[in-house]
Amino acid sequence: MSGDLRLQGVTKRFGAFVAVDDIDLTIPQGSFFALLGPSGCGKTTTLRMIAGLEEPTSGIVHLGDLDITHLRPYKRPVNTVFQNYALFPHLDIFENVAFGLRRRGVKDITSAVNEALELVELPHLARRKPVQLSGGQQQRIALARAIVNRPQVLLLDEPLGALDLKLRRQMQVELKRIQTEVGITFVHVTHDQEEAMTMADTVAVMNQGAIEQLGAPIDLYESPRTTFVANFLGQSNLVSVNRKGAEDGVVVADCQGQLLHVPTDRVTTDEPAFLAGVRPEKIHLAEPGADPAGMSAAGSNRLAGGRIVDVSFSGVSTQYLVRMPWDQELMVFAQNLGVGQRFPAGGAVDLVWQREHTFGLVGDRVAGVA
Amino acid sequence: MSLHALRRWLGANALRVYAVIAFAYIFLPVAYVTVFSFNDGGKSNIVWRGFTLDNWSDPCGAPEVCTALGNSLKIGIISTVLATVLGTMIAFALTRHRFRGRTVTNLLIFLPMATPEVVLAAALLTLFLNLGVPRGFWTIVIAHVMFSISFVVVAVKARIATLDPRLEQAAMDLYATEVETFRRVTLPLVAPGIVGAALLAFSLSFDDFIITNFNSGAVNTFPKFVYVSAARGIPAQAYVIGAAMFFIAMIIVAVGEVLRARRVPRG
């Protein structure tokens, strides 16, 4: 009954196009797992291979001890919530939810269906037709239709994509609640990084058919290991640096004549030239040469000589765009604490941040860095 | 209404006025047929002689009318069933499967629709002549099935195209085998298209003249009967059948519309 979902060396080719490129993945039983990536990265194809709607060109898919790689979808204890819900238009809601149960010959359908409808809080819609329901309601029925079969794994293919923002936020909380209550493994495919990070225990970031990085949301965010992850989750400032030497536990690198210190275990490459990165919200603005308000200079990195070219106030924070002497523009998010300095546009500033917030990545063209 | 106001109203509603006139033109012959079905015209229904219900109460009164009608109905039903089954199978093969020889298949299906009836008729007759096949009831059926298949394929294909393939994937995801998926999801959703195709095939068969004329031998069908009677005078009973066909068809359409509206309640 139990089992982790394991993909080993799974590849999917369509003619010459490689949609999924040799991925290895273990999804622990009972976890909420997210496959995150931009359109065309292969996340939906991967999902479909787990569901059985696509067959891998090579590789193996295991559910516990069962090799499901070549099993037909109707033989797998896996159910899917489709992107456009795919509710059967000619059946009413009750029959939609009961569909899987009927095919499996389950005896007591009525109570199971009612239980599922209660779970998604829509028991009063049992006799309506899908076309009469709103998008949010259809989405919940699609979920009920899948969950009622108590699969070992529930696959969700961008289920919240068609909903408006407020409803989406609501459903994110709902889905998390249901997953905790029911205890089934959820595999959630999405291109919305915020959604993945708020809902999932583990996130795999996919790009061009391969997994760039896998881990807990906070690890992916604070310690990105590729420029793609650094730019896809939140925003990053990336500057080109040259390795100068090492001190204890720290790599010293030269950035346009200024020295930066990056903790050795946060540098993912041995190359002499690499990219040093820091998140905008970690940076403090300071008067040139001075310490930033409320922060000591010890154990910090400083990039001097910046000039503010844009200030955007958005309530929660103020976003500064700072042009450095080498013509690169860096972003700084300053939380709106009500106190502290406000820096005007055109003013000169230094950028200061804690060393342990820095990360070092392989420099490549995808970084989008000047 | 002043002349100026009338001119303005016309300008804004020119198209609607035109549409009314166009529909009047379209229905003129139908109205004529209906009106003259009540004519006390006897054998030669050309001049209006007086109103009578006799024709409607005794539609088989004129010789051969009901034989011809009966043949048309029988041929219609048989050829519709055959053409619908064969055409639907082809439509599914075309839209749901990969196979070799798609170009030839498409050509063979769509060419009959682009060929004038008289050529289809002559060609089929030539086949029968060369093979020594006598023309009669079954050669008519063969001909009707032949030209209906293409239309059925097009109609069913169009309906299948509206079917979201993810519905079938969802069904398989929910433990339905291929056969069960077809039975419980695909077929119910494609059914309206198949019914429409069948109705189309029936009307094509029932109203066919040229191809039937060439390949029927001595067997009479309703259109053939009308054509042959055209010289000496079409009996009023034929008009009764024509008018009746129209009203029955309109009723079927009305029922279909009501059923469709009922199945999708607004709300």
Place this chain on the structure above:
Amino acid sequence: MVHVPVPTSDHPPSPTAGSSTVAATAPRGRRLTPYALLTPGMLWLAVFFGLPLVFVFLTSLYVPAPSGLAGEYVPAMRWANYSDTFVEYLPQFGRSFLYAGIATVLGFLIAYPLAYAIAFKSGRWRNLLLILVVAPFFTSFLLRTMAWRQILADEGLVVPLLKTLHVLPEGMALTASPIAVVAGLTYNFLPFMTLPLYASIERIDPRLLEAGADLYGTAFTVLRKVTLPLSLPGIVSGTLLTFIPAAGDYVNAQLLGNRNTTVVGQVIDSRFFRVVDYPAASALSFILMATILVLVLFYIRRAGTEELV
């Protein structure tokens, strides 16, 4: 397959556009299914459509039997049959295409405004109106045509009216005339013109028309520069679906025409059933079909649309 950058959905380009990917991963047994589905119907078409065309071609080359018996022909390869029949029946060919051509143009003129009205001015009556366009087809084609014969007769409705309006000169009849034949053709094939036109016009985004009105001013220019070009696929389908059957029709000519309005179809009919001359009939059929195909190909190439069905 080329790597498609950033498709809108995350579904990768499948090499078999339009077919369900589930079929692509089907087990071995299912690979026979398409052939099983196709064979009965395709066989029927091959035997009763393809094969007959072969026979028509062969028969068109036959010569009269040496026995001299009327109606007896023997296999041969007389290519001259084609030139003979073509020259002899050139007038009928000409009339077939002329009548069909005029009927197509008239049909277009009548149907376009009607299709436009149904597409944009009909509101919730739209479905009903579409059905009404086709409704006359529920009566017999022959009865409709016969009705026109009565309507256009001297004692009918139209002729006296036109004579009073002095549109029609005294002493002229409409029945048994080319005018009646063309009128019949136009009427009988009107739905074939109206429905494709409607389908195409209906797809035009009304905001484009508004933009056109904004730019061009007069309604006529909008029609010319926006509506007509956008409805071109429908115009091509409609004209083809009208012209092709009309060129082969002979019922209208038979019922509404006279001895001087005979068309190819009538000749073919008579050569099969009255004067038994199978080679001539076959040759004429073949020429008719070939000519139509060539005209259609030219037309399609000029009009530039690929999807017709």
